[in-house]
Amino acid sequence: MDIPRPNQVGTGEPGFEVVARQDFSDTTFLLEIEHPLMANAARPGQFVIVIPDEHGERIPLTIADFDRDQGTVTLVIQAVGKTSKEMQRVCQTGSALFSVTGPMGVPSHITDAKKVICVGGGLGVAPVFPQARAHKENGAYVIGIVGFRSKDLVFWDDKFEKYCDEFIVCTDDGSRGIKGLVTKGIEAAAEKHADIDELIAIGPPIMMKACAETTRTLGIKTMVSLNPIMVDGTGMCGGCRVKVGGSIKFACVDGPDFDGHAVDFDDLMNRLQRFKEDEKVALERWTESCRRLDQSPLEPLPPDKASPRAGA
């Protein structure tokens, strides 16, 4: 059998093609990338590292879905800073990403649990979906809980409803479902079911921490997917190290899934602040260049962006 070649950097080929895009809200969008080999290899819980363009940084994004027949993988991205906002602006259908590598990380261990809660908060809603589906296909009773700020931001409720036996939406403003955080949803579900074997939570660290605290008192096994800042994603730099049960783990090769009751979330949250100042500089500079570009589209970008090596 001949290997289907992933698109390559430096061969003059366009890179990794975006074959579909969907916008869920002002900040959240979905990209479908053509990569048959990856669609074939991807398992729930794994992620990719994307470099949007030649001057770009390497950012990790969870594989939110994969279609083996179409040969595509799906990423759902929240525009929070320079790189993700730039992707929101430029990654249209037909465009190409400079580099997409993966699937990375140890796939989630889909246990034989009979009753499972899958919790997604904000940008964690998409990545928890493949796990919910896998558990359903494994014959488990699946309770899906998702949290959003308000009802306008809700997406993929149809997908969850298809694979969940029960589906709970929580919104901060109460515009849909339960008013409050996902932990309220967890408590409600736990009250109804005394026999929950496992809970999987993906979302911002503060939300995963709250979920782990809630289940600790309820005595439910809890897995979380950690999202520290990464560089290579191959275990080579140690930038992604997290504290789990008192020892150091590299989230990219030892995780990203860990026992939520053993994770030091405060440490993770502190480490996510590492580049706060630089992120601000990058975002402001980019916003300014967009503003200029929008005003006079023909004016070139600031010189160092156009030829990044100049003056270096």
Place this chain on the structure above:
Amino acid sequence: MPIQDAMERVGNFDEVTYGYSVEDTLRECERCLYCPEPACIASCPVAIDIPGFIEKISAKDYRGAYDVISETNLLPAICGRVCPQEDQCEGVCPVGDPLKPVAIGRLERWVGDLAIAENWVNVPYIEPNGFKIGIVGSGPAGIACAAEMAKAGCDVTIYEALHLPGGVLRYGIPDFRLPNSVVDQEIENLKKLGVKIECNVLIGRLFTIQQMVDEFGYDAIFIGTGAGYPKFMGIEGESLNGVVSANELLTRCNLMHAGEFPAYDTPLHLGKRVAIIGAGNTAMDAMRVALRQGAEKVYCVYRRTKAESPARAEEIDHAEEEGVDFQWLTAPVEILDDGDGNVRAMRCIRMELGEPDDSGRRRPVPIEDSDYEFETDMVVYAIGTNANPIIGQTSKIKLNEWGYVEVDDNLATSMAGVYAGGDIVTGAATVILAMGLGRRAAHNMKAYLGIRDTNIVYAGHPTETDETLFGIAANERNFHRVRLAKDITSSTEEEIHA
């Protein structure tokens, strides 16, 4: 040897050591004694015919000198720059006592650079033999193995997890020591041999080694995934912001151009006072990168003395000249925070040397009550690496107790047809050793596949370079020496002066 002034060079990433001029080179060659039993060859991991190529240079047959070197070493421009010559060829050269040894590394580099400038490549006529070879990792081990297999007529593909090939040569060793252009050129030469390079492919995860054999039809596979997985010490304060591994610092700078942030998107967030723990090549590189990126003060914290440091002597000297503050016989005890999750200072303890340990080096022991604190806002760990776990996680290949790939004397792993070499077998070592193992594995892979190995030819007639190219004899079955018309005219001396 001309070098860039220390004060000037800390402000740029240009190479520190300029190459020799033709005059320097010829003068240096005159110092060789052409020993009847050259110690230098014996202590070169790939046994380059050193007096052989020096003789060619002296005879002004520069192309001939390149042919001699490229029989055994594919990457002279790289090895001339990064090999620890003082522990190898130059360390045993009798001229070295009482004078300075013949500057073999510099001569090698000169020939390598000339080959790049003149676009010399020894591409033999290669008759495809139908075997498909997969190489995992594009570091020096993978490159060397790929070249050997391609020359034997195999269809070779290198898979690399990062977006650019070269391994440590690319992401680790900085430009002022090994310019990226040199790495690019050597990779180009590899492609001229017909080797295909596929980046962005994480083997084990995108597809496994088993799949390469079962589904993709690879006849033999070489694993050269390097050491990776940096070590930390487990002391208090290690997860504070500002504590990084040298690999992270170097990867951000060399691979991702963090020094050019924000024109490039990867940030670095360098401290003003940077403390680097360790004193190997990696540590030296991290220190000197930190200086060039604008750190005001750079400390080196090492628990032994300069004499025990594993770095190339030249790199330590250069780091000293550039103003690194070396705290020899010192070990870190704790990293202190600023109350906001960042590094504020480090507490260290003084050491003294006790009895020799397993490695033969005297073991450092702490001096009681000698601990002290100093201010720093960035701490960089360069104390070695553990084995990368991905191949172990995704295959049944047997690992040793430290997690490195276990191989037999032929560098064969526990999986039939799968060989391994380089840092993933030996633990962190050197470029030339990794290349040596890559070649040795290739030699055994050829035997495994039943391909006639041509190694014997160059070992037997090291100076008959006109008859061999890349070590392959012109009269060898399957191989025919073809030089492109452009290459036939060997450069005259004038051209080189120009």
